[in-house]
Amino acid sequence: MKKKHSIMRSIAAAPHVFWSILFIILPLIIVVYYAFTDSEGSFSFENILSLADYAPIFALSLELSVIATFICLIIGYPMAYIIAKAKPERQKLYIMLLMLPMWTNLLIRTYSIMAILDDGGFLNSLLNTSLHIVGTKGAVIFGMVYDFLPYMVLPIYTCVSKIDKNMWEAASDLGCKPVQVMTRVILPLSTSGIISGVTMVLVPSISTFYISQKLGGGTFELIGDTIERQFVTGALNTGAAISLVMMILILISLSVMNRFTDSDEGGIIV
Amino acid sequence: MTKKSILAIIFAAVLVFSLFSCSDEGEDGGNNFNGKVVTLNVYNWGEYISDGFEGALDSNAAFEEYFNTTLAEKYGFRVEVNYTTYATNEDMYSKIKNGGGSFDVIVPSDYMIEKMINEDMLLEFNPEELPNFVNIDDAFKGEGAVYDPGNRHSVPYTYGMLGVIYNEALVDKEDYADGSWALLWNQKYKGKILQFNNPRDAFGSAMYFLNLDVNSNSLDVWTAARNKLAEQKPLVQGYVNDEIFNKMTTASAAVAPYFAGDFLIMASQNDDLSFYYPKEGTNYFVDAMCIPKTAKNPDIAKEYINFMLSEEAAVANALYVGYASPNKVVVESEDYREGMAELHEDWYEILYGVSPAEANVNYSYSPIYKSFTPEIQSHVNTLWESLKTENSTELWVHIASITIIVAVVALASYSVFIKKKRSRHYRMRDREIAKARAGLKK
Numbered sequence: 001m002k003k004k005h006s007i008m009r010s011i012a013a014a015p016h017v018f019w020s021i022l023f024i025i026l027p028l029i030i031v032v033y034y035a036f037t038d039s040e041g042s043f044s045f046e047n048i049l050s051l052a053d054y055a056p057i058f059a060l061s062l063e064l065s066v067i068a069t070f071i072c073l074i075i076g077y078p079m080a081y082i083i084a085k086a087k088p089e090r091q092k093l094y095i096m097l098l099m100l101p102m103w104t105n106l107l108i109r110t111y112s113i114m115a116i117l118d119d120g121g122f123l124n125s126l127l128n129t130s131l132h133i134v135g136t137k138g139a140v141i142f143g144m145v146y147d148f149l150p151y152m153v154l155p156i157y158t159c160v161s162k163i164d165k166n167m168w169e170a171a172s173d174l175g176c177k178p179v180q181v182m183t184r185v186i187l188p189l190s191t192s193g194i195i196s197g198v199t200m201v202l203v204p205s206i207s208t209f210y211i212s213q214k215l216g217g218g219t220f221e222l223i224g225d226t227i228e229r230q231f232v233t234g235a236l237n238t239g240a241a242i243s244l245v246m247m248i249l250i251l252i253s254l255s256v257m258n259r260f261t262d263s264d265e266g267g268i269i270v
Numbered sequence: 271m272t273k274k275s276i277l278a279i280i281f282a283a284v285l286v287f288s289l290f291s292c293s294d295e296g297e298d299g300g301n302n303f304n305g306k307v308v309t310l311n312v313y314n315w316g317e318y319i320s321d322g323f324e325g326a327l328d329s330n331a332a333f334e335e336y337f338n339t340t341l342a343e344k345y346g347f348r349v350e351v352n353y354t355t356y357a358t359n360e361d362m363y364s365k366i367k368n369g370g371g372s373f374d375v376i377v378p379s380d381y382m383i384e385k386m387i388n389e390d391m392l393l394e395f396n397p398e399e400l401p402n403f404v405n406i407d408d409a410f411k412g413e414g415a416v417y418d419p420g421n422r423h424s425v426p427y428t429y430g431m432l433g434v435i436y437n438e439a440l441v442d443k444e445d446y447a448d449g450s451w452a453l454l455w456n457q458k459y460k461g462k463i464l465q466f467n468n469p470r471d472a473f474g475s476a477m478y479f480l481n482l483d484v485n486s487n488s489l490d491v492w493t494a495a496r497n498k499l500a501e502q503k504p505l506v507q508g509y510v511n512d513e514i515f516n517k518m519t520t521a522s523a524a525v526a527p528y529f530a531g532d533f534l535i536m537a538s539q540n541d542d543l544s545f546y547y548p549k550e551g552t553n554y555f556v557d558a559m560c561i562p563k564t565a566k567n568p569d570i571a572k573e574y575i576n577f578m579l580s581e582e583a584a585v586a587n588a589l590y591v592g593y594a595s596p597n598k599v600v601v602e603s604e605d606y607r608e609g610m611a612e613l614h615e616d617w618y619e620i621l622y623g624v625s626p627a628e629a630n631v632n633y634s635y636s637p638i639y640k641s642f643t644p645e646i647q648s649h650v651n652t653l654w655e656s657l658k659t660e661n662s663t664e665l666w667v668h669i670a671s672i673t674i675i676v677a678v679v680a681l682a683s684y685s686v687f688i689k690k691k692r693s694r695h696y697r698m699r700d701r702e703i704a705k706a707r708a709g710l711k712k
Contacts, residue, residue, distance in 0.1 A: 060663055
């Protein structure tokens with residue numbers, strides 16, 4: 001009986017295993033293979049060593065996405081909190097409104113922002129000004145915030161709405177002022193939501209290439225643009241090496257962040 | 271059996287039957303020829319063939335009709351065109367090279383044709399076999415096809431030249447009057463100049479300007495072009511590709527390099543736009559129809575190419591695409607002349623008034639791009655990156671991001687510190703309680 005169960009289980013898991021191998025493990029192996037070979041296919045460290053040239057691009061990508069993530073957090077946390085505290089039927093409406101822009105393709109949204117903010121675009125003709133917005137770092141950060149904000153709000157909302165309402169009363173009864181309730185109870189309890197929100201905004205903004213191409217006006221490059229161009233021009237090996245280093249960097253930062261969540265949850269119990 | 275599984279079986283049965291009935295339909299129509307239908311796989315650029323929009327000819331459907339009514343008997347089967355598109359030569363190349371699909375007709379650009387010939391990927395054939403090949407202008411035949419001398423692998427489909435588009439309302443006459451690449455380097459139009467966001471065309475503009483060989487194998491030549499682009503960078507509003515359409519028609523930018531055929535479309539949306547071929551020389555490209563070696567139906571592919579050279583199809587395609595046509599019949603066609611005149615009154619001057627040879631009299635090298643060696647390719651990539659990273663960071667970005675990182679790290683370590691302190695406090699308290707209990711027991 002038990003054995004039959006495990007056979008059933010492995011049959012049920014087979015498609016997932018197959019999927020993971022075909023679309024996750026295998027591509028990873030291919031990336032690693034290309035990263036460590038030269039264009040003739042023989043083993044080489046040259047791609048990895050040449051990455052030092054890309055350090056400024058890595059740094060700029062990281063900087064812009066850190067700023068964008070921070071802005072998302074500042075805007076997203078209160079938003080998530082307000083939604084979570086609203087009446088249940090209102091909550092559905094708010095969430096739908098938040099998701100509504102995401103029903104439109106990201107590329108189209110970004111292109112529209114470009115058309116609106118452009119030098120001769122909608123905004124400038126409406127205000128009759130000549131603001132130069134597209135082509136600046138600010139425009140790219142704006143694009144990242146606009147495109148990825150829902151990814152920050154949703155996990156925080158889920159987390160905050162799960163917090164027992166009695167917590168607030170209990171904290172007030174024990175003498176906390178509203179601000180203290182927020183900083184000592186609600187905020188620590190929603191850390192896991194914040195961490196996953198930050199992850200979900202930071203990772204796509206570091207590796208974005210479309211937003212920076214359209215809103216950055218192409219005068220500077222983010223690492224996503226660099227990777228894209230390597231592959232388009234057929235420099236597969238360098239492209240693979242950059243992708244590999246990207247993955248490792250993201251993995252490291254995620255594991256660091258996850259350590260904070262664990263210890264934080266431990267802290268809440270105490 | 272549960273209800274669900276019965277439903278599932280019914281669904282599966284319906285699906286299987288619908289599959290069969292589909293193929294039945296295909297066979298019914300062709301009962302004259304034992305129902306045999308052959309699929310011709312055509313792989314072309316996006317927006318590169320007349321698709322029947324607004325009553326124009328649908329070239330692919332027209333070919334099917336032509337073939338199935340006049341040639342089906344000869345070949346013994348009917349044909350169905352499976353038309354797919356690509357966005358870059360490189361996409362198409364890698365798909366065919368890696369066996370990502372079998373295609374019968376493809377339309378690569380000159381340098382890609384050369385590369386594919388060198389790699390033995392294209393079928394060799396005699397274009398004179400195609401009755402309509404006589405329609406092709408002699409300038410594109412024989413030695414005229416520098417990428418494929420004698421047209422042994424390719425039949426020209428479109429051609430075009432790179433020029434400078436400018437907005438008459440925003441650019442002073444004395445600056446564009448001499449028709450030079452220098453307009454793209456003019457300090458006066460700082461922040462109003464666009465440049466290509468791909469290394470080949472961007473470097474190209476600098477190299478034609480400096481009279482350098484666009485196919486040079488010398489690293490120094492490319493470095494010189496890069497320095498010229500670096501000189502231009504502070505003036506550039508953006509490095510863009512297809513956004514040029516939007517930015518030029520809305521007058522967000524005043525000057526941009528782009529292709530003549532695309533200029534006609536932009537000009538039909540904004541009357542202020544004008545165009546010239548730079549006097550120093552400029553890029554000239556040919557896109558031509560080829561048959562890959564892996565093609566399953568090379569004979570049908572030749573019929574298809576021949577049909578696209580016919581007046582009916584060639585005129586419709588040339589009107590739709592907007593680039594110059596190497597087909598003599600097209601330029602003489604009344605329909606074509608009328609259609610183009612609706613786009614721009616000087617369409618003829620712009621597309622055909624200057625031949626590639628005339629436009630490049632002052633240029634010392636071949637204006638056609640050839641494929642890069644891997645060494646040059648990687649050098650150009652590196653130069654392009656160095657151009658993009660030059661002066662690309664601003665102080666406030668550093669300050670803001672470093673402040674955030676420092677704040678987050680400080681907050682995190684503070685909370686870790688507080689927790690450690692708290693847990694030490696509790697541990698000590700526990701120990702004291704345990705001690706007290708032990709004392710009580712005694």
